[in-house]
Amino acid sequence: MARFAPAVLQRYLFGGQLLVRGCLRHMRHAPQTAPSLYSQRYHTTQIENTSSANAPDITIPFRKQLKDEAKQRKADEIGKKPKRDNQRLDNWELTVGIEIHAQLNTERKLFSPATSTINDAPNTHVALFDVAIPGSQPTFQKETLIPAVRAALALNCHINKTSRFDRKHYFHWDQPTGYQITQYYEPFAKDGYVTLYAQDGLAREDGEKIQIGIKQIQMEQDTAKTMSQPGDVHLLDFNRVGLPLIEIITLPEIHHPSTAAALVRKVQTILGAVDACVLGMQSGGLRADVNVSVRRRDAVGGHEYGGVHGLGQRTEIKNLSSFKAVEDAIIAERDRQIDALEAGEVIEGETRGWTIGSTETKRLRGKEGEVDYRYMPDPDLAPVVIGDDLIDHLKETMGVLPDQEIETLVEQYGLTAKDAMSLISLNDGGRAEYFYNTVESYLRNNPDEDMSKVGRLCGNWVLHEMGGLSHLDASEENPLNFTEAGRCLITTGKLAHLLDLLGKSKITGRTAKKVLNEVFESALRKVDETPQEIIDRLGLWFQPLSDQEYDELAKSVLDIDIVNQILAGKIGKINFLVGQMMRKDADGRVDAQQATAVLQRLIEEYRTN
Incomplete structure (x- = not known):
């Protein structure tokens, strides 16, 4: 029997599309079979046309049905429980501290020479120490310091000249040694801050600008990756164990859910800008734990957390993997704590979990403290000494940070702060590089044009008009195939040429949009056609009205x-x-x-x- 690719079988099972070769050849005249199987197995919804008994049934695709059902469940859940104001609370104050775990951009693991990767075949990059083979010893890989220190400097931290590693003891299948090596008592960086502006997504109540303190940044090793299977089976990929991480611990100075999400987003942007962490939340290279507490606004006394007095009992929500999850989990836990306190209950210090799409957090375990982890200095690792020469060199070669780049885009290129923020955030900075190259190409033919005017023109087309391009043959996530270097299917020269024709009123704006789409489709077909050739072919030159x-x-x-x-x-x-x-x-x-x-x-x- 012939072997069919999964995509072919999927089209047959889910869409009734049959091949005309192989074992399905003789079934092509019986299209009812596949839709029948599809509707029975996946409960496909059909829309009945009551106005005509002979009207054909319209089959809703399974993927769309799942989305519709998820939306309906969410609407039903919202209807059961009144939704509180996501930001302002009249009688209660929310306080949030965040711990961000970011994978460093290095070739080697933190304490072994094994390759640092999470995308290769499972268990193909594992050293003896990674899986705690008796007699193996950790060997600190000095090159991991480079992205770590660069990240700390970008986050305005003080670099400690001497730092030490500690053992954090706990037993779980993803940690073969029975402890995690981290920096608890003497981290390599501390006392930093992140400045957030309105364009970063601040809550309106926080105004135009706030500053969130960073208590410390420490280096630590990652755990193995657990892949759960049906039947309570868990597979382990030790490629991830020992990967170098930094843990960024903020002070509990955040009081609104959207500000918390904005902070994580800003930190990811900063780490990417200095090449410290190249994998973001969407790729699993950055995760966040949030510590949430509430207290009455007129409350006096309370607990101490991170040097801040008077806070309510905190709970921790682990392993949040998206910005939306950060915001939604904080809202859900905040509301749970308020409801419990108003009912006369006591908040317990515990670790809780969050599932995307849910409306409440779930208890995982009691909250461990310093005593539970039995921290102790690692006897197999010497102190890490960082010289002034390394710090000075990394400061001098830091490059332009996101806030500086936004300021340049606004003041010199005439963009709005919102557009500038979007530009540097898209395609790992590749969209911004494309923008700069387009402006440069446009100015070569129009050297007397005002920079702000050209910047606004190019920015609008690079962000909005090109952002709306899509095609069935193009990637859904990155239709234009943007690279970090600023290359894509539509060359900067072609876009600049198109905008030059538009600026000189040789074509209309509507025509320019049509030509842009033609350039895009030509590139997908690997046909090299200039905007002028397309305009000639379609007869689109501007003819003014009499x-x-x-x-x-x-x-x-x-x-x-x-x-x-x-x-x-x-x-x-x-x-x-x-x-x-x-x-x-x-x-x-x-x-x-x-x-x-x-x-x-x-x-x-x-x-x-």
Whole structure:
């Protein structure tokens, strides 16, 4: 029997699409078989047309049905429990501290020469020490310090010249030694901060700018990756055990869920900008634990946490793997604690879990403390000594940080802060590189143009117009195949050429969008076609309207009531008429200024008559 690829079988089972070769050849005249199997196995919903008994059934794809069902479940859950204000609480204050675990961008693991990777075949990069073979010893890989110190400097931390490793004892299948090597008592960096601005996604209550303190940053090793299987079977991939991490511990100075998510997003952007951590949350290279507590606004006394007094009992939510999960988990745990306290219950210090799509956190275990982990200095590792020469070198070669780049994009290139933020965040910085190259290419042919004007023009097309391109043959996540170096399917030269034609009024904006899509589709087909060649082929060169055509178009939109309002002093109403003229012009040839002048002339003639 012939072997069919999974994608082929999937199309057969889920969509009734049959091959005309192999063992399915003789079934191609019986299309009812596959839809019947599909509907029975996956409960496909069909829409009945009551107006016609003979109308064909419309099958809803299984994937869409799952999404619709998930939305309905979420709506039902929201309906059962009133949703609180996500930010402001009148009687309660929320306090959050965050621990961010980021995988360092290194070739080797922290204490072994094994390759640092999580994408290769399981258990193919494992050294003796990684799996605690008796007699094996940890060997600190000095090169892991480079991205770690670079990250700490970017987060405005003080670098400790001497730091030490400690053992954090706990027993779990993902930690073969029975302890994790970390830096608890003497970390390599401390006393830093992250500045958040409104464009970073701050809660409105936090204003335009806040500063969140960083207590310390410590180096530590990652655990093995657990892959759960049906039947309570757990497989272990030791490729991940021993990977070098930094743990960034903030002070409990966050009071709104969206600000917490903004902080994690900002830290990820900073780490990526200095090449310290190249895998973000979406790739599993960054995870967050959040510590959540609430207290009455008029409460006095309380507990101490991280040097801050008067907080309520905190709980920890582990292993949050998306920005939305950070925000949603904090909201759910905050509401749970408030409900419990208002009911006269006591909040226990515990570790809790969060599942994407749920509405509440779940208890995992009691919260371990310092005594439970039995911290002790690691006797097999010497202190880590960092020299001033290394610190100075890394400071000098740091490069431009995200806040500095946003400032440049706003002040020199004329972008809004929101667009600048989006630009540096997309495609691992590749979209920003593409933007700079496009501006440079445009200015080569227009050296006298204002930089801000060119920046706004290019920014709009690079972000918004190109962001809307999609095709069945293109990748859903990255349709234009953007790279970190700023290359993509549409070269910067072609986009700059298109914008040059638009700026010189040789084509209209509507035509430019059509040509951009043609350039994109040509690139997918691996056809090298310039914007000018496409315009020639489709006959899209701009032909301005004649005076007579402007008059006829303007007269077709004139309304006596609006004309009377304009004559009565409501001058702004003329813009409405201009908009009507532009909508009637299917080819986009109406010039707004010329249309305004024609309308003003006709209205003045109406006044005199």
